[in-house]
Amino acid sequence: MIQSESIVSAYTPPFKIAAKYFIAAIVSFVLLNFLLLFNYSEIAGHHFNPKILSINHVATLGWITMIIFGAMFQLVPVVLETKLFSEKLAEIQFWIYLSGVIGLVYCFWVFDTGISMTISAVLLNLSMFIFSFNIIITMKSVKKWNITAWYLAAAIFYLIVTAIAGLLLAINLWTPYVKLDHLQYLNLHAHIAFIGWVSMVIMGVSFKLIPMFTLSHGFSLLYAKSAFWVLNIGLLGISTIMHYKETTFLYYIFTGLIVFGIIFFLLQIHIIFKNRIRKKFDIGIRFSVVAYLMLGLTTILGTFIAFVDYQNITNLTLIYGYMIIFGYISMLIVGQMYKIVPFLVWYHKYSSKVGLEPVPMLKDMFIEKFALIEFYLMITAVFGSLYSLAFRIETGVLISFSIMFLSSIIFLFNMITIFRK
Amino acid sequence: MAKKEEILEVLKGVIDPEIGINIVDLGLVYEVESNDETNVITMTLTTPGCPMHSSISAWVENVVRHLEPGKKVIINLVWEPQWTPDLMSLEARQELGHRG
Numbered sequence: 001m002i003q004s005e006s007i008v009s010a011y012t013p014p015f016k017i018a019a020k021y022f023i024a025a026i027v028s029f030v031l032l033n034f035l036l037l038f039n040y041s042e043i044a045g046h047h048f049n050p051k052i053l054s055i056n057h058v059a060t061l062g063w064i065t066m067i068i069f070g071a072m073f074q075l076v077p078v079v080l081e082t083k084l085f086s087e088k089l090a091e092i093q094f095w096i097y098l099s100g101v102i103g104l105v106y107c108f109w110v111f112d113t114g115i116s117m118t119i120s121a122v123l124l125n126l127s128m129f130i131f132s133f134n135i136i137i138t139m140k141s142v143k144k145w146n147i148t149a150w151y152l153a154a155a156i157f158y159l160i161v162t163a164i165a166g167l168l169l170a171i172n173l174w175t176p177y178v179k180l181d182h183l184q185y186l187n188l189h190a191h192i193a194f195i196g197w198v199s200m201v202i203m204g205v206s207f208k209l210i211p212m213f214t215l216s217h218g219f220s221l222l223y224a225k226s227a228f229w230v231l232n233i234g235l236l237g238i239s240t241i242m243h244y245k246e247t248t249f250l251y252y253i254f255t256g257l258i259v260f261g262i263i264f265f266l267l268q269i270h271i272i273f274k275n276r277i278r279k280k281f282d283i284g285i286r287f288s289v290v291a292y293l294m295l296g297l298t299t300i301l302g303t304f305i306a307f308v309d310y311q312n313i314t315n316l317t318l319i320y321g322y323m324i325i326f327g328y329i330s331m332l333i334v335g336q337m338y339k340i341v342p343f344l345v346w347y348h349k350y351s352s353k354v355g356l357e358p359v360p361m362l363k364d365m366f367i368e369k370f371a372l373i374e375f376y377l378m379i380t381a382v383f384g385s386l387y388s389l390a391f392r393i394e395t396g397v398l399i400s401f402s403i404m405f406l407s408s409i410i411f412l413f414n415m416i417t418i419f420r421k
Numbered sequence: 422m423a424k425k426e427e428i429l430e431v432l433k434g435v436i437d438p439e440i441g442i443n444i445v446d447l448g449l450v451y452e453v454e455s456n457d458e459t460n461v462i463t464m465t466l467t468t469p470g471c472p473m474h475s476s477i478s479a480w481v482e483n484v485v486r487h488l489e490p491g492k493k494v495i496i497n498l499v500w501e502p503q504w505t506p507d508l509m510s511l512e513a514r515q516e517l518g519h520r521g
Contacts, residue, residue, distance in 0.1 A: 343438070351480075355481075355483055362439045
């Protein structure tokens with residue numbers, strides 16, 4: 001196999017489906033950084049502010065989950081060698097989802113916890129159910145289940161758990177007739193979202209894409225398989241025991257399992273990189289490597305938070321969230337977008353001309369130098385933000401958020417360049 | 422009738438867009454046979470079960486047919502011997518970051 005071609009195949013749905021999700025996600029990423037920049041002092045101030053919840057959902061729903069939806073419509077049929085059940089549902093889902101995201105983000109912004117927020121949550125749930133239905137029916141026709149399929153199936157389960165927990169939270173804010181501990185559900189909603197949904201997708205897809213991009217094969221998937229079981233037992237355990245009292249010991253056990261799961265995942269990634277034939281790191285892989293390292297650092301911080309009483313370090317949650325969203329997830333998405341989007345556009349426009357007339361190489365589809373500048377700016381912004389948030393340096397937060405905003409503009413520019421090629 | 426060298430030359434036009442190396446330098450082309458009626462290309466891919474193999478075959482077929490439009494083109498995709506990085510040309514290996 002010429003490795004890079006493997007993100008399209010005879011099973012690939014039309015690129016316009018993924019493209020719609022990608023464009024909405026990239027716009028959200030710029031908007032996210034714009035909102036952070038213009039509210040930097042409130043964020044640096046560490047007072048609880050509904051705007052932080054609003055911005056957080058621009059990140060998690062508008063940027064991260066939007067990208068995952070688009071990428072899954074593109075990759076699931078290829079990786080599992082089957083056709084997507086319904087392209088029409090993917091299209092309908094997009095508009096319902098977009099309305100839900102805009103509604104929820106707006107409701108948090110003005111902190112309208114009335115029926116509008118619940119309606120937005122219902123729209124989000126509806127779109128996620130449509131997504132899950134579409135992917136599950138697609139998966140039913142899969143003959144060979146590989147490790148990626150297992151991870152994606154688990155991720156969909158956690159997406160639904162996240163969505164339902166989110167809906168219950170919204171209803172509870174509107175009218176607290178559902179008897180639930182709001183903070184506990186918030187904690188569940190956030191952790192299931194980041195570890196169960198987002199990270200399960202990232203892991204499953206990494207096992208397929210990283211070998212493809214680095215020309216790595218002949219490695220064992222033992223760590224990937226171990227991580228799958230350990231993570232799922234940990235996540236299901238945590239979600240169950242939170243409904244009972246005096247479960248501190250079990251909480252430590254299950255949290256420990258999740259930590260081990262992430263360590264196993266990183267070990268598997270390390271093995272894949274060690275076996276690679278393509279030694280040089282291109283820009284997409286550089287972003288990805290930093291993202292995996294950041295996941296390691298974030299896990300150390302997360303473990304600390306889980307096992308140590310951190311109440312006196314008030315802004316730790318904010319730092320933790322920033323590390324997850326920017327250092328780990330956004331860094332990885334940007335890197336993978338520099339691999340996936342040029343190829344999809346290239347394939348769409350130039351594949352039929354290969355060998356017959358000069359066609360551009362993938363690295364010619366965008367300005368590599370700008371991408372490299374973006375890479376350094378993003379790293380600077382991540383560490384700058386973490387440092388400034390930790391030591392409460394307001395000017396530092398302003399400068400770091402400005403740098404991150406600038407990097408998102410470069411990303412937008414390069415993505416537009418690719419789409420216009 | 423096109424010589425083997427000519428066919429290999431057009432196959433060098435089939436470049437992996439991501440790494441910028443053509444299939445000949447990658448060592449994927451095992452054998453080229455040409456007679457009056459057909460051109461047979463025996464080749465491999467780096468991993469079996471590549472979902473894109475139909476596209477790659479189409480590219481190879483395209484360029485060979487373009488060279489000699491009247492002849493039948495047969496792509497013989499084989500997995501033995503298995504492809505290894507040692508089959509790459511020196512330039513290809515250097516391009517991928519291997520020393521020498």
